[in-house]
Amino acid sequence: MIKGIFYFLIFPGFLFTAAMGCLSGWFDRKLTARIHWRVGPPWYQNFVDFLKLLGKEIIVPADSMRGLFLFAPVTAVIGATLLSVVLWQPNLRTDSGFLGDLIVAIYLSMIPALALIIGGMASRNPLASLGASREMKLMLAYELPFIVSIATVIIKNGYTIRLYEMVQHQAAHGAIIGSPSGFIAFIVALLCMQAKLGLVPFDIAEAETEIMGGPLVEYSGAPLGFFRLSKLMMLFAMPVFLITVFWGGIAPGALGAAVGLGKLLVILLVAVLIKNTNPRLRIDQALRFFWGPVTVLAVISILLTLAGL
Amino acid sequence: MNNIALLTAFPFIIGTLLFLIPKRARGLIETVSGVTALVACLGSVRLFLVRPIESTFAYGISFVIDGLSGLALLGVTFFTLIIILYSIGFMRDHVYHRSFYVYVLWTLAASIGALAANHMIVLALFWGFLGLTLYLLIHIGGGSGAAAAAKKTFIIIGGSDAFLLFGMAIVWQAAGSWDLLGVKLPITSGLTFWAFIFFVLAAFAKAGAMPLHTWIPDCAASAPIAVTAYLPAALDKLLGIYLLARCCLDVFILNEAAHLVLLITGAVTIIAAVMMALMQHDMKKLLSYHAVSQVGYMVLGIGTGNPVGIAGGLFHMLNHAIYKCTLFLSAGSVEKKTGTTDLDHLGGLIQIIPATFVCALISSLSISGIPPFNGFVSKWMVYQGIVEMGQRGGRLWVLWLMAAMFGSALTLASFIKLLHAAYCARTTEYAEAPQREHCAMVLAMGVLAALCIVFGIFAKQLPLRFLINPILGGSDIYLGIWEPSQAGLYIGTGLLLGMFLYGALSLKKGFFRTDRTYIGGERLPESSFISGTDFYNTIKEIGVIQKIYRGAEKKYFDLYEQAKRTFSYMTELLRQMHTGVLPTYLSWVVFGLILLLWILGKNTW
Incomplete structure (x- = not known):
């Protein structure tokens, strides 16, 4: 039990994921700044941002549901942490995980978004309501192609839904991303990740210029800090998820860690480039985009997989 | 005395006796029903713990409690208890207060009987009785909506019961036994496949799987919520899926x-x-x-x-x-x-x-x-x-x-x-x-x-x-x-x-502040609010999906409605012949007589 708590709180859980998330967030901010021809923040910027928010006054809207409003952000952080713990077990080879942890990981990755929706609803602000509804629709949009792309992975990894066996299978037979069908599925999952992380062009739920942060509009101080932190943690955890299931996972040892870091940076680079070269979509455009071309792409990858490619 | 029979008969008898209590003694009715459900619940726990139990009556009619029926039995008695508890607050002022409790206890009895029955005909009997109590329970919602929903439910459930009987007859013919357990009929011929389909139809109608689901939304709209929570939400799922599992695990080899x-x-x-x-x-x-x-x-x-x-x-x-x-x-x-x-x-x-x-x-x-x-x-x-x-x-x-x-x-x-x-x-x-x-x-x-x-x-x-x-x-x-x-x-x-973190933060005075919601610095009139009911209109407006929704709104996918439309079309044809003009009827009669004579005469001569 003590070991479990350590996993959860320190490594690879909360502290590790939060620190890596802040650094990934810094990579994003720095790169964006360079694209904009600015200098960009120092590496510790996200850490101090979070600490500063912890020290700020917390404003609770008058007729909100207080408990839910305050604990939704905490749940978001817990969800991201749990996701990280489940993902790192196979990568660290500490534990063979459990049967079906892939599905658990998919569902855990939904929790931060869900917490944002519920927190927004609990604040009872009309703008937050709009944002919450957009977040929910966005979730519906990307969930369909995401599941199909994961089905490709399941078939390619020899019908296993255990992350540990997926990593082992890829170590023996080469990464899934190397095959045509695997690559297409990876592209689909990458687009879904972009939406899951709420990065432009899919930052529809928060859309500062339209609905002033959507579900976050009433948040301030520590709860806002938790939501921001959970976003950063997901910015690290979701690429790790893609690396684990599509790209051979992260091998143990210093070399393995370095290669893993390289993979992480590549995925982040793509995400940041997409973010900086696209305007925000409307929610109905996003729905059509994910249920249309992206799902078709995912189905093509399934068909290719079944054809043995 | 036999435990299973006792557990089945007990709620039925108490339920019937409730009619003797004056309607105004609402507290007494509630207490008696609650105690009955509690006793049934404890009885089912006991049966579950000592399972498997089998008891045989005359003509080879047997009742069996095994793992599957024991699980469903626990669920049935537990949910009856919960619903009766809830109804103390919910149904107090209802016009049909006493009838509600009577029907609930009858449903409980019939459910226990249906779950324990190992003889197919006995199962069908209890199953049919459950359809009746369901009809009665929906009916106490009152109004024309409830009457129509009850009728629709009764027709769908009753119709599927007929199929169930048909399926049972085929199984009996193929296996030579009326018992549910230990049949293990392999689906090899077309006939056994149809028997399987008939069983499954009955289970689907009860549980509410498509395409026999349409009674559930109607029932929910017009029956009292306690009834909806009791039957379509809890009991009918337990019963329907019990039948499905029984038929897939014990009766047939799929x-x-x-x-x-x-x-x-x-x-x-x-x-x-x-x-x-x-x-x-x-x-x-x-x-x-x-x-x-x-x-x-x-x-x-x-x-x-x-x-x-x-x-x-x-x-x-x-x-x-x-x-x-x-x-x-x-x-x-x-x-x-x-x-x-x-x-x-x-x-x-x-x-x-x-x-x-x-x-x-x-x-x-x-x-x-x-x-x-x-x-x-x-x-x-x-x-x-x-x-x-x-x-x-x-x-x-x-x-x-x-x-x-x-x-x-x-x-x-x-x-x-x-x-x-x-x-x-x-x-x-x-x-x-x-x-x-x-x-x-x-x-x-x-x-x-x-x-x-x-x-x-x-x-x-x-x-x-x-x-x-x-x-x-x-x-x-x-x-x-x-x-x-x-x-x-x-x-x-x-x-x-x-919690600790928030607690520590709140130690500092004035750290939590309550303020009114912020909408761009404006004060919106109270009448303008976002309800949420049209959150997903974006989805509804997507091409193909829009067409499907329109079809569904016109009840194109409702089997019951479609059957109703077909029948009314056919009767419309007949109705058009009924002009009410006497000479027309007379000429029909004469024409029919000639036809009849011609047919008879053709064979004789």
């Missing part, structure tokens, strides 16, 4: 085609019903479509044919009964407090009935399959079963997996809408001084909501080990599955730490 029938029905039911739920504006109707959609998971689980899938389907049956019952009961509390369940007019209840909101939130997360609640565990097992099918060859499993997982996301979406519109939306309509919620109603919902958490976190230690595992011979199919208790520990730790 072949590929039979599995395919189940899988297709399951997948279509999940997606189609949840898409309908997404667009509903009435809380009861929204919930009723989910009561249909969730059946899909159970059917899908049993259809996979492997132990983990079947166990998942059965576990989902139990979980569904728990959270759907909670959800309907919370809708009942809303109706009791506001007099409506129309989501367009509701809002702001988070302040007025907070306990109900918490129960509704927990059960909404459960039904959406969010870890660590109970719905997640059973859905996870169904997914596992589906992937295992893929392992053994077969290509279609991707479709089933997509339907199941995407259906889960859609479920979440529609519950976000419900919670927002009913509880969170800003409206002044019901902002009167908070009144206390009725304690019996809160207790009933609280027990069920707590079960959602306990069955989720201790899934492996409690329900799977004691209830589900014994049905499938206690095999170790759960080795190495997710340990929700560990995740529960983590989540608990995280929440505690969050």
Whole structure:
């Protein structure tokens, strides 16, 4: 039990994921700044941002549901942490995980978004309501192609839904991303990740210029800090998820860690480039985009997989 | 005296005796019914613990309680107890107060009989009686809506009963025995396949799988909510899925085609019903479509044919009964407090009935399959079963997996809408001084909501080990599955730490400040609020989906309505001949006589 708590709180859980998330967030901010021809923040910027928010006054809207409003952000952080713990077990080879942890990981990755929706609803602000509804629709949009792309992975990894066996299978037979069908599925999952992380062009739920942060509009101080932190943690955890299931996972040892870091940076680079070269979509455009071309792409990858490619 | 017969007869006799109590002695009626349900509940626990029990009567009629029927029996008696507890608060002022309790106890008796019956004809008898009590219970909703819904239900359920009898006759002819257990009829010929289909139709009609689901939304719209929570949400699922499982595990040995029938029905039911739920504006109707959609998971689980899938389907049956019952009961509390369940007019209840909101939130997360609640565990097992099918060859499993997982996301979406519109939306309509919620109603919902958490976190230690595992011979199919208790520990730790942090922050004076909501610095009029009922209009407006919704609104997919239209078209033809002009009738008679004479004469001469 003590070991479990350590996993959860320190490594690879909360502290590790939060620190890596802040650094990934810094990579994003720095790169964006360079694209904009600015200098960009120092590496510790996200850490101090979070600490500063912890020290700020917390404003609770008058007729909100207080408990839910305050604990939704905490749940978001817990969800991201749990996701990280489940993902790192196979990568660290500490534990063979459990049967079906892939599905658990998919569902855990939904929790931060869900917490944002519920927190927004609990604040009872009309703008937050709009944002919450957009977040929910966005979730519906990307969930369909995401599941199909994961089905490709399941078939390619020899019908296993255990992350540990997926990593082992890829170590023996080469990464899934190397095959045509695997690559297409990876592209689909990458687009879904972009939406899951709420990065432009899919930052529809928060859309500062339209609905002033959507579900976050009433948040301030520590709860806002938790939501921001959970976003950063997901910015690290979701690429790790893609690396684990599509790209051979992260091998143990210093070399393995370095290669893993390289993979992480590549995925982040793509995400940041997409973010900086696209305007925000409307929610109905996003729905059509994910249920249309992206799902078709995912189905093509399934068909290719079944054809043995 | 025989235990099973006693348990069946006891609620029936007490229920009938309730007619002797004066209508005004409402407290006495409630007490007697409650005690009866409690005794039945304890009796079923006893039977469950000492199972398997078999008792034989004359003519080889036997009653058996094994793992499967024992599980359903526990569920049936437990939910009867919960509903009676809730009804103390909910049905108090109802016109048909006494009749309600009588019918509930009769339903209990018939359910116990149907579950214990091993003789097919006896099963059919109790099954038919259940259709009758269902009719009566829907009827006490009053008004023409309830009458029409009751009739529709009776026709669908009764019609499927006829098919069930037909299926039983085929099985009897093929197996030479009326017993359910130990038949194990392989589906080799076309006749046995049809027998299987007939059994399955009866199970589908009862549980509400497509295409025989259409009575559930109508019933939810017009019957009292306590009835909806009792029958379509809890008991009919237990009974229908019991019959389905019995027929798939004991009566038949399924072949590929039979599995395919189940899988297709399951997948279509999940997606189609949840898409309908997404667009509903009435809380009861929204919930009723989910009561249909969730059946899909159970059917899908049993259809996979492997132990983990079947166990998942059965576990989902139990979980569904728990959270759907909670959800309907919370809708009942809303109706009791506001007099409506129309989501367009509701809002702001988070302040007025907070306990109900918490129960509704927990059960909404459960039904959406969010870890660590109970719905997640059973859905996870169904997914596992589906992937295992893929392992053994077969290509279609991707479709089933997509339907199941995407259906889960859609479920979440529609519950976000419900919670927002009913509880969170800003409206002044019901902002009167908070009144206390009725304690019996809160207790009933609280027990069920707590079960959602306990069955989720201790899934492996409690329900799977004691209830589900014994049905499938206690095999170790759960080795190495997710340990929700560990995740529960983590989540608990995280929440505690969050609490400590907020506690530490609040030590500083003036750290928490309450202020009015910020809408760009403006003060919006109270009348302008976002309800949430049209959250998903964006989806409704997408090309193909729009067409399907329009068709559904015109009831094109309602089998009952279609049959009704066909019959009325045919009778219309006949009606047109009835002109009311006497000479016309006379010429018809003469013409008929000539025809008759000609036919008779042709043979004679």
